[in-house]
Amino acid sequence: MGIEEKAGNLGIVTTTLETVVNWGRTNAMWPLLFGLACCAIEMMGAQASNYDLSRFGMELNRASPRQADLMIVAGRVSRKMAPVVRRLYDQMPEPKWVIAMGDCAACGGIFNNYAIVQGVDEVVPVDVYVAGCPPRPEALIDGIMMLHQKVMREKINGKKEAPIRIEHPLMQVK
Amino acid sequence: MAEPITVPTPQQIIEPALAGRTETMVLNMGPHHPSTHGVLRLVLELDGEVVVNVAPDVGYLHTGIEKTMESKTYQKAVVLTDRMDYLAPLSNNLCYALAVEKLLDVEIPERAQIARVLLTELQRLSSHLVWLGTHALDLAAMSVFLYAFREREQILDIFELVSGARMMTSYFRIGGLAYDLPADFIPTVEQFLAIMPSRIDEYEDLLTANPLWLERTVGVGVIDAQSAIALGLTGANLRATGVAYDVRKAMPYSGYETYSFEIPIGKNGDIYDRYRVRIAEMRQSVKIVQQATERLRELGPGPVVTPNRKVAPPPKREITESMESLIHHFKLWTEGFKPPRGDAYVSIESPRGILGCYVVSDGSPKPWRVHFRAPSFINLQSLAHMAKGRLVADLVALIASLDPVLGEVDR
Numbered sequence: 001m002g003i004e005e006k007a008g009n010l011g012i013v014t015t016t017l018e019t020v021v022n023w024g025r026t027n028a029m030w031p032l033l034f035g036l037a038c039c040a041i042e043m044m045g046a047q048a049s050n051y052d053l054s055r056f057g058m059e060l061n062r063a064s065p066r067q068a069d070l071m072i073v074a075g076r077v078s079r080k081m082a083p084v085v086r087r088l089y090d091q092m093p094e095p096k097w098v099i100a101m102g103d104c105a106a107c108g109g110i111f112n113n114y115a116i117v118q119g120v121d122e123v124v125p126v127d128v129y130v131a132g133c134p135p136r137p138e139a140l141i142d143g144i145m146m147l148h149q150k151v152m153r154e155k156i157n158g159k160k161e162a163p164i165r166i167e168h169p170l171m172q173v174k
Numbered sequence: 175m176a177e178p179i180t181v182p183t184p185q186q187i188i189e190p191a192l193a194g195r196t197e198t199m200v201l202n203m204g205p206h207h208p209s210t211h212g213v214l215r216l217v218l219e220l221d222g223e224v225v226v227n228v229a230p231d232v233g234y235l236h237t238g239i240e241k242t243m244e245s246k247t248y249q250k251a252v253v254l255t256d257r258m259d260y261l262a263p264l265s266n267n268l269c270y271a272l273a274v275e276k277l278l279d280v281e282i283p284e285r286a287q288i289a290r291v292l293l294t295e296l297q298r299l300s301s302h303l304v305w306l307g308t309h310a311l312d313l314a315a316m317s318v319f320l321y322a323f324r325e326r327e328q329i330l331d332i333f334e335l336v337s338g339a340r341m342m343t344s345y346f347r348i349g350g351l352a353y354d355l356p357a358d359f360i361p362t363v364e365q366f367l368a369i370m371p372s373r374i375d376e377y378e379d380l381l382t383a384n385p386l387w388l389e390r391t392v393g394v395g396v397i398d399a400q401s402a403i404a405l406g407l408t409g410a411n412l413r414a415t416g417v418a419y420d421v422r423k424a425m426p427y428s429g430y431e432t433y434s435f436e437i438p439i440g441k442n443g444d445i446y447d448r449y450r451v452r453i454a455e456m457r458q459s460v461k462i463v464q465q466a467t468e469r470l471r472e473l474g475p476g477p478v479v480t481p482n483r484k485v486a487p488p489p490k491r492e493i494t495e496s497m498e499s500l501i502h503h504f505k506l507w508t509e510g511f512k513p514p515r516g517d518a519y520v521s522i523e524s525p526r527g528i529l530g531c532y533v534v535s536d537g538s539p540k541p542w543r544v545h546f547r548a549p550s551f552i553n554l555q556s557l558a559h560m561a562k563g564r565l566v567a568d569l570v571a572l573i574a575s576l577d578p579v580l581g582e583v584d585r
Contacts, residue, residue: 033208037235037581038260038341040212041304045330048307048323063208076257078584081213081234084205110253115238134341 018156025069025095026057026148032068033061034088036075039102039134043074046137056144065091070147071124072140076104077117089124097151099143100126103133179404181555182229184217191219198226201566205234209312209570212580214554216569223565228558232551235584243544247510248274249348251541256342258546259582261301264294264333265524267346270544272427273531274348276518278511280485283477285470286350287429292363292466293336293345294428294522295459299370300329301525302456306377309449309574313390318380325373328366335362349486350479355470363467370460378453391446395560395572398443405556408549409527410451411576415443421523433462445575452577485511510539526550526577548585550578 035043047053047061062068065088077085089098100120103109106129108118120126127150130143191200196219204215213234219227239258243251255270256263268290275282282290303322310318330340335356337343345352381387397407399415412419420437422430438454440447479486487506488499513535521530527549536542553576561569 034206036213037237038257041260042341044304044308045323045327048327049320050324050327065206076235076237078234078236080236081205084213084234088206110257111237111239111242113238113242115236136340 018154019152021156022152022154026151028057029070029097029144029148029151030060030062030068031058031070031072032065032088032092033063034071034074036073036077036081037104039074039105042134042137043072043101043140046140051137051141053141053144056141056148058144065089066093068092069095070097070099072099072101073105073120073124073126074101074134076102076109076111077120077123078115079117082117082123085120086123095154097127097147098124099128099130099140099147101130101140101143102135103131106131109133179401179559181558182227184215184229184231187217187219187227187229197221203569205231210573210580211308211578212583214573214578214580214583216557218566218569220566223567225561225564225566225569228561228569230554230557232554232580232583235580237581237585239585240544240546243541245540247539248513248541249506249510251544252347253342253344256344257581258548258585259524259526259529259550259579260341261304261579262294262297262525263342263344264297264346265522265529266546267344268294268428269520269522269524269529269531269546270533271346271348272522273518273520273533274513276520277513277516277533277535278348278485280349280480280482282350282428282480285355285473285476286478288466288469288473289351289355289478290346290428291430291433292463292470293333295462295466296329296332296363298459298525299456299463300326302452302459303329305452305525305574305577309571309577310381310387312570312574313387315381315384315387318377321373321376321380325370332359332362332366335359347479347486349482350477354475354478360467360471363463367460367464367467371457374453374456374460381449382453388446390568390571391449391575392444393442394445394564394568395575396442396444397556397560401559402443402556405559406552407527407556408553409523409525409577410448410455411527411553411556413437414440414447414451416441421521421528425521427520427522433465435462445571448575512537512539521547524549526579526582527553546582546585548582550576550580550582551584554578554583 100106105120108116128143128147130139132139187200190196199220201218201220203218204210205213215231217229239254243254255266258266303326307319307322333343334340337345399417402412402415416439418437418439435458438451440451483502487503492499493503515535515537517534519532521528529549530547532545533541534543561572
């Protein structure tokens, strides 16, 4: 049918450009080494021995935004910090994705006051929202898996999908 | 009298540099920097690689916790204390609960007191493990981080068993505990205690005599006892200078006077001594947890919350039987309790130093003012004093050794 039949067992796979590019992007996603508050400790937990984020090719946290393609906003964003978050996002090269980790980054969480930005999506576009205060490492990994699936669905013409929300089963609205 | 120690502001360093009056270079470190342990910004004045002056710029994580607490009832404000020092939420819970309890003058049952000591000591272990892991990571020793987090997960599992949450437990409530300890609590803690001392030996094997570690830490970031006291340094940072001051001994709370433990002290006040003091503290914490576990076992089941129904809600089953209990429950969760007018200050030994809580009551169900003496914030002001004349690389080690938590610095 395709070229692989003619070539025999030579280790040739036919695919689309879209799939191979997206596959490459998902399996070597480098997150920005960027922690804000409590959630950053759970993010460290996700990278440490028990949860081992390197299983998904994500052990390499880049401290420089120029080398990162995923920003995990882990924690509450204050009004003083918001311009810095935006600047870091702008410094990241395309293609780039954002995970809002925790309730504070998603919607301000329990801090509805003068100091905290009510959701980091006021500042940067968010791809996946992970709920929890702080989310367990499993929830973060689930969010990352969702992002991987989303990246796999990405079209080469650059059209973006709507954000994904990961919520605790008890909190989901039926 | 030694000359007064001053902490510069960022403007004091930036302005002369912009005006071209200085020969030195100004470098901005943070707020996004992997070794500032959060969102701390440091303005460095450098002469080559040597630090001439450092000005910390805080507030990038300002959350308005103290202000928000004024709009919550006393019980509901407990949740906010968790998020200050997020490496030791239980210490924050304890400090706030003790301050409000002092204001109310309520008695805490024995079982709750023991559980509080036990869990805060486990919290100290978990906090020191994060310090150890990140400190070593900053000095390029990756494996210690992986070892430290392995044990930390076990402690978090205990917290999850007790309260249902790994980090933000809110388990200590005003008047006692949120609910009783689970049945398999003691065996789980004992299982952890059985392995922990050997694991601390493992960390020491990796670092204590490691020539690379010694090179980076011995004689670096030295502070003498007099300057440390003048700068308000507390916790392991103060004890590393040779001052044996620990609130658990000096002003015991929650029955710490009945536990036998020692206060490890250092001699030189350098980064290595701080490391040794914290490691020794971990061993002491294991000792305290052991004693507390034995006491819990001897004491057996019992109440974990004060019988004063004006402060703590009645057990759920009573609500279906007694009209009075229903009224208490309703009043507590809708209006809250009203402490008498006045103020109370309580300080405890958190993993980072003296954590103080000052609560002012105007007689209403909401606190008029809550203020925290945050040890991270006050420890941070000694940074400029210790970093002067050292290399930039030493500054990285120094920040880690002070163990600041930016959530607590900015609150």
